[in-house]
């Protein structure tokens with residue numbers, strides 16, 4: 621279990637949050653959303669200064685162990701001792717946490733991969749008319765429209781993090797709900813792990829509905 625020597629964090633808090641993220645990995649693996657080493661998860665441990673508990677890079681998310689987590693600062697620099705590297709996409713987590721997310725979850729489902737590959741040409745995916753939309757934070761009616769932005773999968777995480785920072789700070793039309801990386805997967809977040817899990821479950825449900833609709837009716 622990683623702990624920072626100068627941190628007032630209690631081992632108990634780290635243990636509890638680690639267990640919750642391990643359970644996310646098991647559940648998401650079971651659902652086919654976090655197969656193999658895909659996905660990464662984080663939760664805010666402290667706000668000031670920012671400290672995140674995060675999955676280390678390259679581990680099987682269906683079988684995470686407590687010693688496969690790291691603690692990073694707001695620049696995604698490692699605070700915990702040991703040889704582990706933070707997730708390759710750690711800067712996306714820190715950017716989202718700086719804008720208020722309490723937990724960030726990234727998944728790699730088949731529908732998210734296929735839809736994001738197709739809809740990246742439109743810059744995003746518009747979803748409306750489904751009751752399940754009300755499961756997303758801040759949505760009260762099925763008639764609401766969720767716009768899930770899609771970014772090319774450039775592998776340049778620092779540039780994407782800067783773009784996400786700009787979109788989250790856009791006062792007139794901020795990024796909401798989550799975003800997709802084309803041919804890659806979903807990033808979403810919530811005030812805590814439970815809230816972020818709900819976002820994953822609702823969005824992954826909606827992605828499946830949209831792909832099934834295409835298969836059955838030949839249209840999105």
Ligand SMILES: CSC[C@@H](O)[C@@H](O)C(=O)COP(=O)(O)O
Nearest residue numbers: 657658659660677678679707708
């Ligand atoms: C199948 S690995 C995919 C990775 O490149 C990445 O996208 C991912 O989700 C996991 O990377 P990680 O560095 O383990 O956090």
Ligand SMILES: [Zn+2]
Nearest residue numbers: 658659726805
């Ligand atoms: Zn990924």
